[in-house]
Amino acid sequence: MMRRNLDLTLGFLKLLDRCVTAEDVRQILNKHLNQFGITTYVAGVVYGPKLRPREQLGQALLYTMPSEWRRRYTAQGYWFKDPTIPLLGIIRDPFTWGEAMDRAGEDAAARRVLGEAGEFGMAQGVTVPLSTLEGDLAGFSFSGPRVELAPAERSMLHVVATYAFAQLLLIRDASLGLDSVTLAPRERETLQWVAEGKTAWEIGQVMGISEKGVEYHLQAVRAKLGAVNSTQAVAKALRYGLIA
Amino acid sequence: MIHVVNATNQGEYLNEMEQVWRLRHRVFVEGKGWSELAKPDGREIDQFDTPSAIHFLLMRGREVVAYSRLLPTAGPHLLSDVFPKLCQEPLPRDHATYEWTRQAVSPEYRVRGKAPPLTYDLVAGIVEWGLSNGVSRITAQIPMSYLLRMLQLHFRARPLGLPVEIAGESIIAVAAEFDGATLARVNQIRGDSRSILASVPAYLVA
Numbered sequence: 168m169m170r171r172n173l174d175l176t177l178g179f180l181k182l183l184d185r186c187v188t189a190e191d192v193r194q195i196l197n198k199h200l201n202q203f204g205i206t207t208y209v210a211g212v213v214y215g216p217k218l219r220p221r222e223q224l225g226q227a228l229l230y231t232m233p234s235e236w237r238r239r240y241t242a243q244g245y246w247f248k249d250p251t252i253p254l255l256g257i258i259r260d261p262f263t264w265g266e267a268m269d270r271a272g273e274d275a276a277a278r279r280v281l282g283e284a285g286e287f288g289m290a291q292g293v294t295v296p297l298s299t300l301e302g303d304l305a306g307f308s309f310s311g312p313r314v315e316l317a318p319a320e321r322s323m324l325h326v327v328a329t330y331a332f333a334q335l336l337l338i339r340d341a342s343l344g345l346d347s348v349t350l351a352p353r354e355r356e357t358l359q360w361v362a363e364g365k366t367a368w369e370i371g372q373v374m375g376i377s378e379k380g381v382e383y384h385l386q387a388v389r390a391k392l393g394a395v396n397s398t399q400a401v402a403k404a405l406r407y408g409l410i411a
Numbered sequence: 412m413i414h415v416v417n418a419t420n421q422g423e424y425l426n427e428m429e430q431v432w433r434l435r436h437r438v439f440v441e442g443k444g445w446s447e448l449a450k451p452d453g454r455e456i457d458q459f460d461t462p463s464a465i466h467f468l469l470m471r472g473r474e475v476v477a478y479s480r481l482l483p484t485a486g487p488h489l490l491s492d493v494f495p496k497l498c499q500e501p502l503p504r505d506h507a508t509y510e511w512t513r514q515a516v517s518p519e520y521r522v523r524g525k526a527p528p529l530t531y532d533l534v535a536g537i538v539e540w541g542l543s544n545g546v547s548r549i550t551a552q553i554p555m556s557y558l559l560r561m562l563q564l565h566f567r568a569r570p571l572g573l574p575v576e577i578a579g580e581s582i583i584a585v586a587a588e589f590d591g592a593t594l595a596r597v598n599q600i601r602g603d604s605r606s607i608l609a610s611v612p613a614y615l616v617a
Contacts, residue, residue, distance in 0.1 A: 333562035408599030
């Protein structure tokens with residue numbers, strides 16, 4: 168069982184290197200995982216409370232759930248009720264949605280989220296918690312009408328999810344051309360102060376410019392980094408060594 | 412700065428190596444609860460701390476604040492002798508491959524939730540040393556939670572087996588190749604591309 172699952176993993180990794188788009192990754196995930204009943208994928212970084220749910224989902228590295236479900240999930244605020252999300256910071260190993268439900272206990276909202284997911288074709292799932300270099304929590308969920316994994320297969324999925332996530336990050340950052348982003352000195356300085364927790368007013372004081380001037384620099388930074396807000400801009404800049 | 416210590420210069424680092432044994436005991440026995448490594452004198456030394464071992468000491472002044480050990484895979488090491496159950500693939504054992512173990516950062520320098528910056532200094536030191544000494548691959552047993560970070564650092568890590576639960580953690584054995592691109596990436600994360608190794612005398616060459 169070990170050998171077979173390891174061979175499956177190694178076979179997957181060989182094909183993963185050649186993936187240049189998220190769609191490529193999805194196809195080889197299907198090739199290897201459909202046999203376990205897995206048909207749908209969500210992978211992304213959890214960017215913290217400042218980012219709205221719609222933006223969190225918008226930043227997902229891979230999202231193949233039906234769009235009607237995504238609309239419902241967003242409209243109903245399910246991001247805040249989904250029991251799998253808080254578990255990303257609590258459990259280190261893959262967990263099933265059944266296990267997430269058991270932990271949620273009497274939480275009716277949690278039951279509703281997972282119950283409705285079932286109506287959209289994702290009755291069962293496994294979520295793999297991940298943590299990035301930047302210290303962010305992330306997750307990779309695998310689901311389908313019926314997902315059955317033996318313990319050794321769960322280990323295999325843990326490895327597959329980690330490598331797939333790393334490749335999806337590479338793909339996304341390559342497409343954003345982040346390797347070649349340069350920040351102007353004032354832009355870098357402004358972002359560095361943000362990273363250290365200073366308010367716009369404080370930064371203006373330190374740099375001898377108005378708050379508007381600070382905001383002007385931050386807008387430029389967000390645009391260059393493809394970040395939806397300053398928190399994400401700091402995270403991306405740290406990852407690329409643009410600020411220390 | 413990182414000081415590379417092995418049999419030929421260990422005599423000049425007696426005080427620092429004492430700090431190393433105690434740091435290892437604090438981190439692995441007291442911190443991680445690996446009681447099988449416990450020693451009555453509080454100095455964690457094992458059967459692989461032989462003249463072939465290479466010790467990487469990250470120093471702040473005279474204090475050892477972080478540490479890693481490399482063992483030649485040509486000789487006995489953890490994956491070959493203690494945890495062969497982690498490997499279903501053939502274990503690389505050659506002069507270009509060293510096993511990386513006992514990665515430790517002093518508790519005062521830890522940061523919750525992410526790897527402390529000192530970890531990247533250690534990584535840079537090991538990669539830099541490897542590139543100067545014909546070493547291009549490390550083997551290691553790492554918690555699954557570290558694997559993504561390793562891949563993000565541009566180590567070309569390959570699993571040697573599936574993860575196994577050891578002392579409540581999911582551990583995987585990997586063989587990871589590195590090169591100049593890896594060093595560039597680590598230095599990008601560190602925000603410093605200067606050498607982190609204290610000047611290395613010629614007799615330390617592997």
